[in-house]
Amino acid sequence: MEATVKVRQVSKSFGQKTVLNKVDLHMEKGQIYGLIGPSGAGKTTLVKMMVGMDVPDEGQIEVLQTKMPSLPMLQQIGYMAQSDALYTELTAEENLKFFASMFKMGRAEQKQRIAYAAGLVNLTDELRKKVAVYSGGMKRRLSLAIALIHNPSVLILDEPTVGIDPELRQSIWNELIRLKTSEHKTIIVTTHVMDEADKCDQLAMVREGEILASGTPEQLRQQYHAANLEEVFLRAGGGTA
């Protein structure tokens, strides 16, 4: 099957520091990919390049057979960054409308997408509030809703559930699983939460800019003779998650 996201021999340095070193990854439709690894391993740098927010020094990234960065491709990608980029003086609904207006969508579809995304993150009753009065977790939830607003075929989520309570975290994961199964989305998440990593179809363990190991959670457990992913992480030399 043709890969949805193809990372080929990608390297990136900031000054003297090599942050990614010849990374190769192939991601297919209808799967959830987890990027795990210690803080500073290079996960955010990698996903930013997939979205086209940064460019590799060497190598190439293609999303849906298109070399990134590509402006038209942004219609197909939903990105949730680690820090929230929201208009705090606007209400949540105004934020959602603003981001929706950047994509090709009719009025009825816009309304329906806003209702869906707000419902998914449990913000329907809070939509009229200014984002300035939102808690950290509510802002994360709104950021996730914005990432989904244009029904993208590729979802790239950088630590999407940080600051979100366990019940909502579970319902978000249920929805991510539905999106990949029923709508064949390609979903890429970075996470430090090992029980979330276990829900991924494929994992890539990133450390010091390299992919140390990749495979299904079960393959990684077997490879490292580990009872759980926490142990895999530690045995792969990750230190604290």
Ligand SMILES: Nc1ncnc2c1ncn2[C@@H]1O[C@H](COP(=O)(O)OP(=O)(O)OP(=O)(O)O)[C@@H](O)[C@H]1O
């Ligand atoms: N714009 C930048 N300029 C200089 N250094 C940077 C820049 N962006 C990232 N780095 C460095 O690159 C390294 C990798 O950072 P990155 O954010 O990709 O790690 P990460 O794996 O996502 O970490 P975390 O799990 O803490 O989010 C870090 O040492 C970071 O300081």
